[in-house]
Amino acid sequence: MATTIDSPRAPHTVRRSRGVNWEKWGWIYMRASGVVLLILIFGHLFVNLWLGDGIKAIDFAFVGGKWSDPFWQVWDCVMLWLAMIHGGNGMRTIVNDYATRALTRKILLAGILVAVVAEIVLGTLVIFTFDPCPAGSPADLLPSFCPVN
């Protein structure tokens, strides 16, 4: 079959495959989630590392105190989802840029997907099934609001 070439002055038409343009939504997602993540992560770092005694104060009782408040549970859960997908999509872009063999690329992309899904599931379960006062734990490790065993 002979190849037909458009005349030089033919109007330009963009050939589009039907369906969702995932690359476009990925591009939008990186920018939208980036702005929200700036607020969430700067707040996270400010409260955990800058206020009070910073890193010195971080222990089980500190986390227990934060996650007994739904505000911080939702904050951390949104941060987890947005950051893992943002980071996973960024890693996907880098793998697509540098992995030249199809098999290497497939393995790396699958690895990123598995890591992102596993961490989102694990992190979400931890945030919402967390017990700040687990029975039988030494009282000096627990938040001060826990009933004495």
Next chain:
Amino acid sequence: MPNNPAGTMTPRRPAGTLYRGREGMWSWVLHRITGVAIFFFLLVHVLDTAMVRVAPGAYNAVIDTYKNPIMGLGETALVAAIVFHAFNGIRIILIDLWSKGAKYQRVMFWIVIGLWVVTMLGFAPRHLINVFSEVGH
């Protein structure tokens, strides 16, 4: 610049390459390196925090291995990477969406560096004092 009618010769430098050379390129390189570093930290950070679901003592044991000067310096570098990635991300959004973004991308890079310096001056001394005041305890 010689006055070339369009299409009469190949320009020495390709036009409109925001990402080749100087600030445009190095900001892109730094954005990638900091992004990858933050991603791998995040994988570890979710796992260490998940230890709260195992036992209070298990979580404290993991966190105690972070409370030393080497990890403290690593945390400072991590925050430096996050702050650069965050501010340069805003610069990228402005380049893409603001009508004058590409024109001002170079000056915006130096604004990013300036804001990064100010933020790190606010964070690093305080964090390092917290880290080093615990040495020996």
